[in-house]
Amino acid sequence: MAYLNSHYLKLKAGYLFPEIGRRVKAFTDTHPEAAARLIRCGIGDVTEPLPAAVREAMHRAVDELGSSATFRGYGPEQGYEFLRRAIAENDYRSRGLEVADEEIFVSDGSKCDCGNILDIFGDANRIAVMDPVYPVYVDTNVMAGHTGEADESGLYSGLVYLPCNAANGFVPEIPKERVDLVYLCYPNNPTGATATRAQLTAWVEYALENDAVILFDAAYEAYIQDPSIPHSIYEIPGARRCAIEFRSFSKNGGFTGVRCAFTVVPKELTCLDNSGNRHALHPLWNRRFSTKFNGVGYVTQRAAEAVYSADGKAQVAELVAHYMGNAQVLREAAGECGLQTHGGTNAPYIWVRCPGHLSSWQMFDRMLEEAHVVITPGSGFGPAGEGFFRISAFNSRANVQEVAHRMKNICWTKE
Numbered sequence: 001m002a003y004l005n006s007h008y009l010k011l012k013a014g015y016l017f018p019e020i021g022r023r024v025k026a027f028t029d030t031h032p033e034a035a036a037r038l039i040r041c042g043i044g045d046v047t048e049p050l051p052a053a054v055r056e057a058m059h060r061a062v063d064e065l066g067s068s069a070t071f072r073g074y075g076p077e078q079g080y081e082f083l084r085r086a087i088a089e090n091d092y093r094s095r096g097l098e099v100a101d102e103e104i105f106v107s108d109g110s111k112c113d114c115g116n117i118l119d120i121f122g123d124a125n126r127i128a129v130m131d132p133v134y135p136v137y138v139d140t141n142v143m144a145g146h147t148g149e150a151d152e153s154g155l156y157s158g159l160v161y162l163p164c165n166a167a168n169g170f171v172p173e174i175p176k177e178r179v180d181l182v183y184l185c186y187p188n189n190p191t192g193a194t195a196t197r198a199q200l201t202a203w204v205e206y207a208l209e210n211d212a213v214i215l216f217d218a219a220y221e222a223y224i225q226d227p228s229i230p231h232s233i234y235e236i237p238g239a240r241r242c243a244i245e246f247r248s249f250s251k252n253g254g255f256t257g258v259r260c261a262f263t264v265v266p267k268e269l270t271c272l273d274n275s276g277n278r279h280a281l282h283p284l285w286n287r288r289f290s291t292k293f294n295g296v297g298y299v300t301q302r303a304a305e306a307v308y309s310a311d312g313k314a315q316v317a318e319l320v321a322h323y324m325g326n327a328q329v330l331r332e333a334a335g336e337c338g339l340q341t342h343g344g345t346n347a348p349y350i351w352v353r354c355p356g357h358l359s360s361w362q363m364f365d366r367m368l369e370e371a372h373v374v375i376t377p378g379s380g381f382g383p384a385g386e387g388f389f390r391i392s393a394f395n396s397r398a399n400v401q402e403v404a405h406r407m408k409n410i411c412w413t414k415e
């Protein structure tokens, strides 16, 4: 008899995006004339083409694989040295942060890394997540058996939820209770919020005092415009002893379809085993990579390396400027409609308060029916997201201008 992993049965059947799909279909089935007008500002996927420097690097790499003199088979599981060095040099050392090449682990995505990292942690940790939250952090802990069942609002017993709201600037307060693992994501998806140096310092101090580990997701660091906002958790003194950082080429280089990301595991980072002996985590993550992964494709790693070339940097800056220009158009349009907005200044997401007493899903329906625009209801990211919706700036400028125009034509005071 084979048994399944019964923790999977606790997962709330992927609710948010299927429900969005169902409502969009129901609407377009009954309003076929509106289907062609529909603009999607829901899913957080990039829309603009890959930078030329990246494409050229990929073409060259393909040709190398096409010749026996330069063919490459299996590479190092952790990533080629040329890419680990480019990352450590450009993202860290050139900014005065001490990160060694061997501390960079190149992967096929931060989503995978955020889930896989649980392999090297024990089962007895108290785990804290933000609410609203990127659902991957929660669901991977459910799968690993780190939680009980979900209640009717979708909160799992056994997890510590850290509410993020307008009052705390969408950065959670330091918990009174002790937690062992805490997920922080800044700039944040879905709220578009950033954490200041002082806020991150408080979290690092908490982690050091409580022997906790911060799992810091910096997938959107390229969108930071304000020079005072840290790009990396390692800008905070002591973070090398208590934090793992996740970064991705998805949102800066537009690699959501190419797939490349990395984790940083500093050699000073340690944890206790069940007998109370202290061990470094770096060898465990290294072992996990060697055993369960055979590395990212050579062509993809050359593509990622090209993000750090002079042309690559300039082209990525253009992409970011494009999306941030979109964010400004959307934020201003929402503001002109009298809607209260958060985010959208250092992140490609605008987090908008629903007008009046509209719930997130009521707002979703109004945007769909009256503007033919698909947004993401805030409650889909957790109970603290109720009363908000997320507009993504990942779109063409023409679409964004059209969304802004349509939003302004709706009377938001009508209930």
Ligand SMILES: *Cc1c(COP(=O)(O)O)cnc(C)c1O
Binding pocket: 044, 108, 109, 110, 111, 112, 134, 185, 189, 217, 219, 247, 248, 249, 250, 251, 255, 256, 260, 261
């Ligand atoms: C898009 C995104 C990532 C990147 O995921 P990839 O698997 O690298 O594409 C990571 N974290 C968050 C919160 C994201 O929104």
